[in-house]
Amino acid sequence: MVAESFHSNMTSRCESTTDGMTEQTICRWKAKFSGMQVAEVKRLRELESEKARLNPAA
Incomplete structure (x- = not known):
């Protein structure tokens, strides 16, 4: 729903x-x-989740 709303409401500049x-x-x-x-x-x-799990210090 958010993605659909995002795409339908977007113009050339980002809007809230x-x-x-x-x-x-x-x-x-x-x-x-x-x-x-x-x-x-x-x-x-x-x-990204796997990377965070394998490299907890990063």
């Missing part, structure tokens, strides 16, 4: 949404995940 997210959060999310499919985002999160 009514879901309580700040403009900065939306811009950061867009920069990190734009152009990725859902499966790619899930895999990225899995890899």
Whole structure:
């Protein structure tokens, strides 16, 4: 729902949404995940989690 709202409400500049997210959060999310499919985002999160588990000091 948030992703659909995000895509339907976006213009050329990042805008805040009514879901309580700040403009900065939306811009950061867009920069990190734009152009990725859902499966790619899930895999990225899995890899980040595994990296954190294997390198706890980092």
